[in-house]
Amino acid sequence: MSFKIVVLAKQVPDTRNVGKDAMTAEGTVNRAALPAIFNPEDLNALEMALHIKDNIKDAEVCVLTMGPSRAADIIRDSLYRGADCGYVISDRKVAGSDTLATSYTISQGVKKLGKVDLILAGRQAIDGDTAQVGPQVAEKLKIPQITYAEEVVKVCEEKIQIKRRLERGIEIVESGYPCLITVHGSAAECRFHHAKRLMKYKYAMSEAEATEQGKDCTALWERKPYLKIEQWSAADIQAEDNRLGLTGSPTKVKKIENVVLAEKESINVENTEEALNNLVKELIATHIIG
Amino acid sequence: MGNFFNDNEGLKFHLRHELMEEIIRLKERNYADKDKYDYAPENFEDAVDSYEKVLGIIGEISADVLWENAESVDKQGPRIENNEIIYADGTQKNHQALKDAGVYGLSLPRQYGGLNFSYVPYVMAAEIVSRGDCGFANIWGLQDCAETIYEFASEEIKNEFLPRINKGDTCSMDLTEPDAGSDLQAVGLKATFDEANNCWRLNGVKRFITNGDADIKLVLARSEEGTTDGRGLSYFVYDRANKAVTVRRIENKLGIKGSPTAELVFNNAPAQLVGERKLGLIKYVMSLMNGARLGVGAQSVGLAEAAYREAVKYANEREQFGKAIINFPAVMEMLSNMRAKTDAIRTLLYETARAVDMYKSLEAISRERKLEATERQTLKTYSRLADALTPMLKLFSSEYANQITYDCIQVHGGSGFMKDYACERFYRDARILTIYEGTSQLQVVAAIRGVVSGAYVGRIKEYEQIEVRDELKPLRQTLISLREEFEKVYEIAKEWGSSSEAFDFNSRRLVEIAGYLVMCNLLVNDANKDEMFTKSAKIMTKLAESEIAKAITYIKNFNPEILEDYKQNIK
Secondary structure (H helix, E strand, O other): OOEEEEEEEOEEEOHHHOOHHHEOOOOOEOHHHOOEEEOHHHHHHHHHHHHHHHHOOOEEEEEEEEOOHHHHHHHHHHHHHOOOEEEEEOOHHHOOOOHHHHHHHHHHHHHHOOOOOEEEEEOOOOOOOOOOHHHHHHHHHOOOEEEEEEEEEEEOOOEEEEEEEEOOEEEEEEEEOOEEEEEOOOOOOOOOOOHHHHHHHOOOEEHHHHHHOOOOOHHHHHHOHHHEEEEEOOOOOOOOHHHOOOOOOOOOOOOOOOOOOOOOOOOOOOOOHHHHHHHHHHHHHOOOOO | OOOOOOOOHHHHHHHOOOOHHHHHHHHOOOOOOOOOOOOOOOOHHHHHHHHHHHHHHHHHHHHHHHHHHHHHHHHHOOEEEOOEEEOOHHHHHHHHHHHHOOOOOOOOOHHHOOOOOOHHHHHHHHHHHHHHOOOHHHHHHOOHHHHHHHHHOOHHHHHHHHHHHHOOOOEEEEOOEOOEOOOHHHOOOEEEEEOOOOEEEEEEEEEEEEOOOOOEEEEEEEOOOOOOOHHHEEEEEEEHHHOOEEEEEEOOOOOOOOOOEEEEEEEEEEEEEEOOOOOHHHHHHHHHHHHHHHHHHHHHHHHHHHHHHHHHHHHHHOEEOOEEHHHOHHHHHHHHHHHHHHHHHHHHHHHHHHHHHHHHHHHHHHHHOOOOHHHHHHHHHHHHHHHHHHHHHHHHHHHHHHHHHHHHHHHHOHHHHOOOOOHHHHHHHHHHHHOOOOOHHHHHHHHHHHHHHOHHHHHHHHHHOOOOOHHHHHHHHHHHHHHHHHHHHHHHHHHOOOOOHHHHHHHHHHHHHHHHHHHHHHHHHHHHHOHHHHHHHHHHHHHHHHHHHHHHHHHHOOOOOHHHHHHHHOO
């Protein structure tokens, strides 16, 4: 019986290249205006999954993502790096989801995959920094979770031991399966694309992408079924419409403001022990440091 | 998050050269593998696309891993522990990253686990790796040994060793000995046949062996007792797993410090014969050597590219007298020449690589079936062209890499002399390039044949046939006049007799004139296809004009009697 590892991954706008049109009037991210990348910590999660696969007999790594059809990019990327398969949940109904609606959608997707032993996700995505989706998925699936994972200490078919990176130290914990692990950015970086896998999978695409590009892939997919990236709608994962997208998202963004940090006033501090002490105290009091 | 392939338009240009369609068709045997392997290309576009993507992987690793580790590797270097060479930490990471990406064995046939890439992208990979870390380029480049095994070894040896190279086993070619450097005919390491164990036994010492503790070694040894020249030498493959070679020491070098250079003692080491006895030096090593020289060409171009880019970056950042130093004509000239020279040696590199690509594929096909008459002719043409261009490439690229890294320090001024910038490492790394795999002086000995046979002038005239756009016509005209001058001055040298000391003494000048003409004509033709080379074509032609004039003046005014003065001056 194979050991199934699911990696939850997200295609995110590259926040290192944020321009003026980064946000929409509704306060959500304007994806079209930003280059889309593989969320960095999800890559750490993928590496951890591939590492576990290397150490467990008969393991399989599937990547699950939610987003517009171009999110298939990160499935291809994962296939090049060593994942065995990938699924994109793509439906207009899921647009505008907050973490609650996202974790609901993702957990429905995981359920559709049948028996899953291990779920790995990045700690958080760079476009929201909430770190909520992973834990919420675990709750919805009613399975244990280990957050802030940095390293797999031991792993076998029965249990896994994880080193967690915490603010003031590390912690080593153990869990049986199934469980969900969120992976910290300090974990091993993801391996590079593998040459043969890249050449094998470079034409992989989802049905939506094929339609958008006006390609008929029927014959190709018949000949090489591994080139079809599965795409699921809300109906495919048996999701309740009112728990999806904006409708299913209680989080409302009230206002977005551009904060420009500018110099306001300057003070001269004397070079004495006392003056410096006072300065530090003031900085602490105004929460600038500490 | 860099990428040394994606950021280099010059490489992409050469990958799309019009000969590539034929090169890949031959290499892929008309795309015969397409249904056998899920990663084999179906057609030309598919193949080039795969080349670009895989070179992109190598480009990313070179920028993000090799480049990042280069400084620490240079500082730490390799060491010996329990008779084994341990690479610097960074070297180990570099090797692991490339191994995990499945890019070793790039040009090996798929049946041995390779990617079956043609020679041009293989050379590009070497260039890119060298830009990341010139020293590491040796460890990467020694997979060339696979090529020799593939071409000459028995099926059993191929099956045993080739898939291992593809999985990242490292190689070395063990030729040099304390008394056999440039003169390999003097090799004395003894090979004797061990009847009882049905294998050969190697005994003796090898010196200056790059990556000396490799997993798989190709060893040149004397198998014919009583012989003293090259005809008594055979080629052997040795597996490190036998643990019968002692690493006596590793050299402390000026540059390429990450690449371990070892002195080895073979202690009755079991080995298998590659190909036939007695052909070790005269056939196999000669073939391997051509590949290695081309490899140094790629290494030189990669290093030149790195040095040029660092210099431009610094010249833009550094301000003196109120402006960035790039704006001063003296600095600007240096930088522009660096760029032109880099473009020039790169176009020569890929012209040579294409010729090798063509003849190697046809040679491989000839082992599978009889070639058609036209194919035989094509093979001959490209094989001769490759033979003529290889020493010219090795000569110019390595000398230019030295000039460019020298100028890179000069642009950095005092800071460049300190260990804080990469340029001092480039400068040290460059120094070996004009020495190993045949010194510049030996390249001249090989290249002068192309002058005498008329191979260079013949090829140059072919380049001249290409109709160029108006802007480039004056350049073409200048180059035609220079070629005519070259032919005239060659007549003077011929008068001395081509085996005379005077001719020998001036042969470097003759080879260099030919080299300038080849590179400038190639650049003009590149510029005709892509605007981005126009400036380099103009600048190189300017440079060539003055350099050729210098050489011609020297030869015209040369009186063989002055040789005596040269001799006596050093007594």
